[in-house]
Amino acid sequence: MSTFEIKKSPTVYDAIIVGSGAGGGMAGYVLAHAGLKVLMLEAGPFFDPAKDAQQLKFPYESPRRGASTVRPFGDFDAAYGGWELEGEPYTTAEGTKFDWFRARMLGGRTNHWGRISLRMGPKDFKSHDIDGLTDDWPITYADVKPFYDKVDRLIGIYGTVEGLENEPDGIFLPPPKPRLNELFIKQGAEKAGVKVIPGRGSVLTEALPGNKDRGACFFCGQCGRSCKVYGDFSASSCLVIPALKTGNLKVLPNAMVREVLTGPNGLATGVSYVDKNNLQEYQVKGKMVILGASAGESARLLLNSVSSQHPGGLANSSGVVGRYLHDSTGASAGGFLPQLMDRKRYNEDGVGSVHIYTPWWLDNKKLDFPRGYHIEYGGGMNMPSYGFGRGIQNLNGLVPGRDGKIKEAGGFGASLKDDYRRFYGTQVGMAGRGTAIARYDNYCEIDKDVVDKYGIPVLKFHYNWTSDEIKQAKHMQETFQSIMHEMGAIVTSKPHGADTNYGLEAPGRIIHEVGTVRMGDDPKKSALNKWCQAHDCKNLFVVDAAPFVQQGDKNATWTILALAMRTSEYILDQRKKLSV
Amino acid sequence: MKRRESLKAIGLTALSTGLLLDACKSEPAQQTEQAAVIEAPTETAGRQAFELERDKKLHAETFFTPHEMATITVLADIIIPKDEHSGSASDAKVPAFIEFIVKDIPEHQLPMRGGLRWLDLQCADRYGHAFVDCPAPQQLEMVTAIAYPAKAKPELKQGVSFFNRMRDLTASGFFTSKIGIADIGYAGNAPNRWTGVPADVLKQYGMENVTV
Numbered sequence: 001m002s003t004f005e006i007k008k009s010p011t012v013y014d015a016i017i018v019g020s021g022a023g024g025g026m027a028g029y030v031l032a033h034a035g036l037k038v039l040m041l042e043a044g045p046f047f048d049p050a051k052d053a054q055q056l057k058f059p060y061e062s063p064r065r066g067a068s069t070v071r072p073f074g075d076f077d078a079a080y081g082g083w084e085l086e087g088e089p090y091t092t093a094e095g096t097k098f099d100w101f102r103a104r105m106l107g108g109r110t111n112h113w114g115r116i117s118l119r120m121g122p123k124d125f126k127s128h129d130i131d132g133l134t135d136d137w138p139i140t141y142a143d144v145k146p147f148y149d150k151v152d153r154l155i156g157i158y159g160t161v162e163g164l165e166n167e168p169d170g171i172f173l174p175p176p177k178p179r180l181n182e183l184f185i186k187q188g189a190e191k192a193g194v195k196v197i198p199g200r201g202s203v204l205t206e207a208l209p210g211n212k213d214r215g216a217c218f219f220c221g222q223c224g225r226s227c228k229v230y231g232d233f234s235a236s237s238c239l240v241i242p243a244l245k246t247g248n249l250k251v252l253p254n255a256m257v258r259e260v261l262t263g264p265n266g267l268a269t270g271v272s273y274v275d276k277n278n279l280q281e282y283q284v285k286g287k288m289v290i291l292g293a294s295a296g297e298s299a300r301l302l303l304n305s306v307s308s309q310h311p312g313g314l315a316n317s318s319g320v321v322g323r324y325l326h327d328s329t330g331a332s333a334g335g336f337l338p339q340l341m342d343r344k345r346y347n348e349d350g351v352g353s354v355h356i357y358t359p360w361w362l363d364n365k366k367l368d369f370p371r372g373y374h375i376e377y378g379g380g381m382n383m384p385s386y387g388f389g390r391g392i393q394n395l396n397g398l399v400p401g402r403d404g405k406i407k408e409a410g411g412f413g414a415s416l417k418d419d420y421r422r423f424y425g426t427q428v429g430m431a432g433r434g435t436a437i438a439r440y441d442n443y444c445e446i447d448k449d450v451v452d453k454y455g456i457p458v459l460k461f462h463y464n465w466t467s468d469e470i471k472q473a474k475h476m477q478e479t480f481q482s483i484m485h486e487m488g489a490i491v492t493s494k495p496h497g498a499d500t501n502y503g504l505e506a507p508g509r510i511i512h513e514v515g516t517v518r519m520g521d522d523p524k525k526s527a528l529n530k531w532c533q534a535h536d537c538k539n540l541f542v543v544d545a546a547p548f549v550q551q552g553d554k555n556a557t558w559t560i561l562a563l564a565m566r567t568s569e570y571i572l573d574q575r576k577k578l579s580v
Numbered sequence: 581m582k583r584r585e586s587l588k589a590i591g592l593t594a595l596s597t598g599l600l601l602d603a604c605k606s607e608p609a610q611q612t613e614q615a616a617v618i619e620a621p622t623e624t625a626g627r628q629a630f631e632l633e634r635d636k637k638l639h640a641e642t643f644f645t646p647h648e649m650a651t652i653t654v655l656a657d658i659i660i661p662k663d664e665h666s667g668s669a670s671d672a673k674v675p676a677f678i679e680f681i682v683k684d685i686p687e688h689q690l691p692m693r694g695g696l697r698w699l700d701l702q703c704a705d706r707y708g709h710a711f712v713d714c715p716a717p718q719q720l721e722m723v724t725a726i727a728y729p730a731k732a733k734p735e736l737k738q739g740v741s742f743f744n745r746m747r748d749l750t751a752s753g754f755f756t757s758k759i760g761i762a763d764i765g766y767a768g769n770a771p772n773r774w775t776g777v778p779a780d781v782l783k784q785y786g787m788e789n790v791t792v
Binding site: 045047051052053054056058059060063064065066067069070078080086176177178179180182183184186187196197198218219220221222339343344345346347348349350351355356381382383384385386387388389390391392393397408409410411412413414416417420421424 | 625626628630631634635638639658659660661663665677680681684685723727728729730731743744747748751752753755756757758760761763764765766767768769770771772773774775776777778780781782784785787790791792
């Protein structure tokens, strides 16, 4: 006799949330604080930065000295996961490319992200009239602004009031002061006609008013490892763990959700999941289901939730679920500042987000590509890690030695050892992050031939860049060259041309994928209404980046948080009116 | 084990024909003492079970033969010798790091093993001995021939590629050690309050009036 059994819990939760990242975490926070009984399912283990962060470890505390062998962003990085997960494949259609980064852990990718926290602007929400390439959101900046404000106050963000039209100001803590390299960047960029302003990051450069659970930043520059004093934003430390203290939230870690269950009336009744620890199957019931599993996973869940009421997948009568997938564009360049050789040593770790950045500053009417990009900058006397000094033979023949003579590149011995010291802290890097156009033809679907190790059908991606994105990358490279030249830097990164799409990273590499369960007023062209509530299933909501209609050149997290808070407050409002 | 002792110990077994014997023997490689120096991290919080298991397994394996480790040790100390500021690569246990990292990142294995053998055959051809058995002036002459990519002879390009890798691994291992971090002068990884570039540094670079 088979022992296979699906365990069904009699408890009916007020809400079931799938995923514990920025979106799921915010929904859990708002609903649990409002008194709802909430069950949150997370596909990875529990993670508390206070205990689990690798913060303040020196490189020699890693046998691989911080190399990225196991964790793609280095051995101390907080993300459990990466581009490939054991037993959880995805596929890509021939001739297309998409790399999918997944973090399986409480808080998801917010544990390691760059904390760059930019609001989308008025033109990002209503972009159709700019060039006709994209659809408008069903909401405006004015609709979201109150929630951006509340997120700023709840979570904390540094920055400066600049009054830029499409780079809306927030409620800011003071930004970190620029490092020396960043002053050179500012000088060079200004000469190149490129605006540079203080960064905007969710790091507590000062104590957060009214919050006693989080410590202020102590400037180790290691936000990517997650923060033991909760000095930066992770959904784990700032949303889920506080929500647990209400007693209204229950978190099930290592719970991989298969599908959203629906009843004869087409409404969501709960979810089915497999416990990754023992492979036991479960079904749990809820009055509503809220997906915050990530743009890719939420689309996958909906497409795998097929029923007689929802034959094409849940919330998919429009057929748009999976469509309009878009990541940010990304390209970068690096070099060094010879004038900084032999620089004085001091601690300039600063914060682990950007100290300065360039918001988009040009007019597309004068350019051969649509939309724009922002630039993030870095460099300085970083903690040495695996790869330190790599390729010194490409550097040490470029500048005069201590005796004023050009050295023969490469070498060994005391003179080489001295070169490593001389070049330390001279590096500068810059990276563009731009708007990619949301296109119907860039999408994910269920691969009809492949399942993961739990038997769940996996995603198949179809994604190609077009000349719009490639020309944008070309412009980025020209800008980088110009700034590097004006600041007196020597460029050491590989020169890019048409053969490499000007260094344009493959779709997915910037980890800003959005758009797969888009919102809109027309149920034929969108899956969700303007409250991120499914047109086809009124007790189903999506709170991650899937509802995005069109991303700006802004990193997605701050908008995910604002929209998730807005949807959560809508849910509370609707409950009062007894309609959900 | 101090560098001198390690060389002495290995010198007893690594005669000039040692490299050929090494190639013929298939006996299990011995655990070198350097490989045991890097200990598995004691703190397991925030590490996934598969990561801990993988580290344990790698620590238990041995890749390089004693002869190869002796060669790596000599090369590492030629690349980063002791000077008035700090100790040598082997003082910073760079050979043990290299032993670990080639197991951790297997794409290093073939070029390292092959490169070490290439070096020995070059030395055998030129001087009649494996690299470690050559006197220091010959070792330096050999290294000089492959340490400068732009002026190395075309027929030595494979040696240049090997030496570039060896130099990179030595730098990685050295400057991520306690000795190396002190040498390079990295002053961070400590709670502090960042208030901007120190005034004397701003003045040095004429940046007093640059603001963002």
